[in-house]
Amino acid sequence: MPVENHHVSSFLRKIVRDPATTKLLTILFSTILIVVTTERARKQACASFILAVTQLSTITLVFAGEINRPETHVVCD
Numbered sequence: 001m002p003v004e005n006h007h008v009s010s011f012l013r014k015i016v017r018d019p020a021t022t023k024l025l026t027i028l029f030s031t032i033l034i035v036v037t038t039e040r041a042r043k044q045a046c047a048s049f050i051l052a053v054t055q056l057s058t059i060t061l062v063f064a065g066e067i068n069r070p071e072t073h074v075v076c077d
Helices: 007-017 019-038 042-064
Strands: none
Touching (some): 019 042
């Protein structure tokens, strides 16, 4: 069975493409990250949180198929 037709893949695709679910997952993961990072030193917490949220947003957009166009890529030095 191709990956595109697999039940789990289609289920995840539906979840990620739903804007309300994406917002809910982002809030959930952000809350978890805030709780985890508050236990670390303040300097490290800010950097870790920004990096984790950026990675989460990128992963979410990749699953939603939004990062297939060249104009959506961001290059960081």
